Amino acid sequence: MKKCSVVVPCYNEEETIQIFYDEIEKYIPKMLDLEFEFIFVDDGSKDGTLHEIKRLANMDKRVKYISFSRNFGKEAGLFAGLEAATGDYIVTMDVDLQDPPFLLEDMYKAVKEEGYDCAATMRTDRKGEAPIRSWFARKFYSLINKISNADIVDGARDYRFMTRQMVDAILSMREYNRFTKGIFGWIGFKTKWIPFENVERSAGTTKWSFWKLFLYALEGIIAFSTTPLWISSLLGLVCCFIAAIVLIFIVVRAFIYGDPVAGWPSMISAIIFIGGLQMFCMGILGMYVSKLYLEAKQRPIYITRETNIEKKDS
Ligand code: UDP
Ligand code: MG
Numbered sequence: 001m002k003k004c005s006v007v008v009p010c011y012n013e014e015e016t017i018q019i020f021y022d023e024i025e026k027y028i029p030k031m032l033d034l035e036f037e038f039i040f041v042d043d044g045s046k047d048g049t050l051h052e053i054k055r056l057a058n059m060d061k062r063v064k065y066i067s068f069s070r071n072f073g074k075e076a077g078l079f080a081g082l083e084a085a086t087g088d089y090i091v092t093m094d095v096d097l098q099d100p101p102f103l104l105e106d107m108y109k110a111v112k113e114e115g116y117d118c119a120a121t122m123r124t125d126r127k128g129e130a131p132i133r134s135w136f137a138r139k140f141y142s143l144i145n146k147i148s149n150a151d152i153v154d155g156a157r158d159y160r161f162m163t164r165q166m167v168d169a170i171l172s173m174r175e176y177n178r179f180t181k182g183i184f185g186w187i188g189f190k191t192k193w194i195p196f197e198n199v200e201r202s203a204g205t206t207k208w209s210f211w212k213l214f215l216y217a218l219e220g221i222i223a224f225s226t227t228p229l230w231i232s233s234l235l236g237l238v239c240c241f242i243a244a245i246v247l248i249f250i251v252v253r254a255f256i257y258g259d260p261v262a263g264w265p266s267m268i269s270a271i272i273f274i275g276g277l278q279m280f281c282m283g284i285l286g287m288y289v290s291k292l293y294l295e296a297k298q299r300p301i302y303i304t305r306e307t308n309i310e311k312k313d314s
Pocket of ligand 1: 010012077098205
């Protein structure tokens, strides 16, 4: 019998875990030829999340958990879960039921019968979301697809049904700065997209503020594209070109009309403009260097505090 591991990152989700478990239990009988395992990753929650998960684990032998020593972020949670998963198929989904379990059957069918390596889901709308947030999200997706080869679909969720082969490919990418949406796209494989209408959270609140999302978007761009570096070089080149023309103009003018001391405001504007541009470009460079710095340290992606999973021999 084939096994399916369900990887669920949880951060301060004490209210949603039981609801999630009950809901997904309803759909498991529809996939009778699969044996299930649940891997809950407690991402350093400050509420009773771990307690809830342990309670489930005591009742149900299929429930495994990993609890982090602090909050490492959803990306680290997903990585830890994928690493611990032992299934032939692996599902990643949120615990708040915004990734509806009723899609599982179709996703399984796509992988098992239709020959896909992965069934992925996307929201067709952004109902219940602030318009400004949706606008930024759309802009981000169109931008990152233009400037990187990560192939990220607008509205794509991290709700996926994957084969072991695909998960091994994900795990082989051991980068510290993990932008999972980009990694999924970058590794390729045949993916079937299953659209669904946005669902609101079952309980609790979103962990993403606008600012956090904005930084996340920047992270994605830095992780999967070097275009900003090109743009800053190009800006430098354009500035040099303009400076050369202005210089010729000034020299010629000085020869023809003599050179009364004037033009202080224009000089200051030019200096400030160029100074600003330099800072901007250095900032872009700095962002890449800082990522490089973090990668070079080779820190672990997460640190486990507690788990009921025995270490795999490797
Ligand atoms: N999550 C996590 N670590 C974090 C933030 C979120 O593991 O630092 C989990 C969270 O528990 C949930 C999923 O990631 O299962 C998605 O989070 P959320 O629902 O807050 O995001 P949204 O659906 O609003 O984008
Ligand atoms: Mg959610």
